[in-house]
Amino acid sequence: MKRLLLLATGGTIASIEGEEGLVPGLSAKELSNYFKDATLSVDVTYQILMNRDSTNMQPEHWIQMAEAISENYDQYDGFVITHGTDTLGYTSAALSYMLQGLQKPVVVTGSQVPISFKKTDAIKNLSDSLVFASENIGGVFVVFDGRVIMGTRAVKMRTKSYDAFESINLPYVASIKEKNINYYWKPETTKQELKLDTSLCSDVFVLKLHPGTKPEIFDILKKLYKGVIIESYGNGGVPFEERNLLTKVKELNDEGVAVLISTQCLEEGEDLLLYEVGRKVAQYNVVLSGDMNKEAIVAKFMWALGKTTDVKQVKQLIETSIAYDLSTTWETEV
Numbered sequence: 001m002k003r004l005l006l007l008a009t010g011g012t013i014a015s016i017e018g019e020e021g022l023v024p025g026l027s028a029k030e031l032s033n034y035f036k037d038a039t040l041s042v043d044v045t046y047q048i049l050m051n052r053d054s055t056n057m058q059p060e061h062w063i064q065m066a067e068a069i070s071e072n073y074d075q076y077d078g079f080v081i082t083h084g085t086d087t088l089g090y091t092s093a094a095l096s097y098m099l100q101g102l103q104k105p106v107v108v109t110g111s112q113v114p115i116s117f118k119k120t121d122a123i124k125n126l127s128d129s130l131v132f133a134s135e136n137i138g139g140v141f142v143v144f145d146g147r148v149i150m151g152t153r154a155v156k157m158r159t160k161s162y163d164a165f166e167s168i169n170l171p172y173v174a175s176i177k178e179k180n181i182n183y184y185w186k187p188e189t190t191k192q193e194l195k196l197d198t199s200l201c202s203d204v205f206v207l208k209l210h211p212g213t214k215p216e217i218f219d220i221l222k223k224l225y226k227g228v229i230i231e232s233y234g235n236g237g238v239p240f241e242e243r244n245l246l247t248k249v250k251e252l253n254d255e256g257v258a259v260l261i262s263t264q265c266l267e268e269g270e271d272l273l274l275y276e277v278g279r280k281v282a283q284y285n286v287v288l289s290g291d292m293n294k295e296a297i298v299a300k301f302m303w304a305l306g307k308t309t310d311v312k313q314v315k316q317l318i319e320t321s322i323a324y325d326l327s328t329t330w331e332t333e334v
């Protein structure tokens with residue numbers, strides 16, 4: 001029988017009605033009481049790690065989760081983390097960078113409706129997660145509404161519907177129906193040993209461009225952050241007429257702040273060399289994000305800056321694909 005460890009961290013799945021709306025409040029024991037599926041032949045240990053709405057999750061909490069997996073790695077065959085959905089994609093991406101060389105599954109799940117409610121998606125998500133966590137497969141996965149998504153590719157798209165998550169720029173790994181897993185593809189099994197790597201630098205900011213963005217905002221950002229993600233438009237680029245942001249990117253570059261260019265378009269990624277607005281900024285030492293999603297970019301930037309502040313090295317770390325977070329050119333061309 002597979003031995004699984006379920007780490008509860010809060011979220012809607014563990015929420016109860018509080019005086020000011022839904023609030024995570026169930027203990028690990030209470031959570032397990034709601035979930036009794038005798039048909040699942042797994043031995044589950046329930047442990048509560050924290051009880052937070054995922055809006056209150058910080059990078060320090062990702063580290064706590066990664067450490068808990070690493071400490072218990074040899075004792076269990078697979079892991080399930082129950083988590084709020086709002087920042088679940090950030091956590092699953094961060095765990096993918098901090099826990100490289102996984103030979104066992106780490107499944108992150110949650111629900112849109114509390115497990116204590118009559119009509120809830122929590123039971124299915126939990127059951128599917130335990131099924132998937134029993135597989136002989138390595139990596140971080142998000143299991144939600146019958147979909148298995150790579151941890152670096154999960155994005156919350158819907159605030160209320162059960163199918164809250166999509167896999168962006170990568171096919172689903174599998175679907176799960178009535179406890180049967182149907183694989184679409186399988187990530188390669190690693191021959192590495194598990195390496196816990198929690199040196200994160202959280203001094204990262206996401207600036208979403210809109211027509212009218214004031215260049216002066218960069219004067220503040222460069223004092224506070226070591227990495228700035230510019231979420232630009234379409235194939236990527238920054239405005240250089242009227243409110244000129246290009247000179248500001250150069251200033252940040254000169255002062256050793258790493259600047260990354262990404263796009264507000266969820267699908268297909270940036271292609272900075274296509275237009276003049278992109279090429280002008282590409283002449284500086286900017287980091288390219290390819291088709292990574294924002295959640296993965298933020299976590300990877302923090303992970304890379306935790307190792308080095310040398311912009312060239314940060315660029316190299318981020319532009320290298322890890323845990324299927326980034327499609328290589330040949331993959332996007334087919």
Ligand SMILES: NC(=O)C[C@H](N)C(=O)O
Nearest residue numbers: 011012053054084085086
């Ligand atoms: N569905 C949810 O879990 C939303 C909740 N606010 C959370 O992220 O913790």
